Amino acid sequence: MKKNKTAIVTGGAMGYKTGGTSIGGAISIKLAKEGFSVIVVDLGEMGQRTVDVIKKNGGDGIFLKADVTNTEEVNKIIDTIKSTYGSLHCLVNCVARYSPGMGKNVADISEEEWNKTLEVNLNGYFKMAKYSIPLMLESGGGTIINISSIESQVVLPNFSVYSVSKAAVDALTRTMAVDFAPKIRSNSVVPGFVKIANSENNRTPEQLEKWYSDISKQYPMKRVCEVDEIANIVAFLASDQSSYINGQAIVVDGGKTIADTHEF
Numbered sequence: 677m678k679k680n681k682t683a684i685v686t687g688g689a690m691g692y693k694t695g696g697t698s699i700g701g702a703i704s705i706k707l708a709k710e711g712f713s714v715i716v717v718d719l720g721e722m723g724q725r726t727v728d729v730i731k732k733n734g735g736d737g738i739f740l741k742a743d744v745t746n747t748e749e750v751n752k753i754i755d756t757i758k759s760t761y762g763s764l765h766c767l768v769n770c771v772a773r774y775s776p777g778m779g780k781n782v783a784d785i786s787e788e789e790w791n792k793t794l795e796v797n798l799n800g801y802f803k804m805a806k807y808s809i810p811l812m813l814e815s816g817g818g819t820i821i822n823i824s825s826i827e828s829q830v831v832l833p834n835f836s837v838y839s840v841s842k843a844a845v846d847a848l849t850r851t852m853a854v855d856f857a858p859k860i861r862s863n864s865v866v867p868g869f870v871k872i873a874n875s876e877n878n879r880t881p882e883q884l885e886k887w888y889s890d891i892s893k894q895y896p897m898k899r900v901c902e903v904d905e906i907a908n909i910v911a912f913l914a915s916d917q918s919s920y921i922n923g924q925a926i927v928v929d930g931g932k933t934i935a936d937t938h939e940f
């Protein structure tokens with residue numbers, strides 16, 4: 677059954693091979709539990725899997741297969757929301773582009789990889805916001821939540837364009853926070869490493885155990901983050917419980933970026 681509030685989650689598909697956990701999937705499922713009708717947007721067919729889970733839980737949602745970098749497809753998403761639900765209250769931008777060619781420093785990365793990554797990780801967020809905001813304003817206001825990364829603040833070697841895209845997403849968040857308050861609040865959620873099905877593909881169980889164990893050692897919490905620990909913060913930012921939080925980058929990294937690591 678349709679709810680009174682609607683939310684778009686881009687990158688909302690479950691893991692692309694297994695249908696396993698994903699950050700966008702967990703966010704979609706959580707927002708549906710919080711009473712939103714959720715419009716799951718993704719390039720991957722596993723977006724339908726997310727909606728199936730939402731419906732199994734008694735929630736409401738639809739899957740729209742679309743590319744957030746394509747203006748025509750983005751406008752079609754907004755038109756569908758208008759005709760199906762009539763209003764929009766929340767946008768969660770959660771897509772990201774990964775390719776072997778983007779994992780390089782500034783000297784080595786090709787211009788094509790640089791531009792393609794910014795096209796998804798930055799312009800995909802910009803376009804979704806640009807075309808959602810008028811409907812959100814017509815609907816009486818709402819919240820925009822951009823999924824950033826600690827790579828916006830600290831640097832993973834040879835991951836240059838990803839870092840730049842996430843720093844730009846935080847700046848996009850702040851500019852929208854100033855320009856559209858008080859009707860629309862905008863915030864970023866800034867995760868450290870999060871356990872997702874897509875990065876588990878192509879690793880044996882033994883390799884996975886070692887990988888997670890090695891990463892966990894770098895985090896004061898001594899474990900990696902679960903997708904629900906990101907989804908809970910998004911739900912908080914989408915709710916009136918966070919009614920005076922605007923333009924912030926909320927770091928959810930178990931204390932990694934504030935921890936000094938050298939021996940004294």
Ligand SMILES: NC(=O)c1ccc[n+]([C@@H]2O[C@H](COP(=O)([O-])OP(=O)(O)OC[C@H]3O[C@@H](n4cnc5c(N)ncnc54)[C@H](O)[C@@H]3O)[C@@H](O)[C@H]2O)c1
Nearest residue numbers: 687689698718719720743744770771772823825867869870
């Ligand atoms: N997993 C982590 O450790 C981690 C850490 C920090 C931040 N993040 C952020 O979390 C978000 C989710 O990504 P993830 O890493 O969990 O990976 P993911 O692969 O599970 O999710 C990315 C999703 O975006 C979709 N997508 C990519 N390009 C698209 C496009 N043009 N149009 C529509 N959909 C598109 C993919 O199909 C995929 O379902 C991203 O913003 C990522 O930067 C992830």
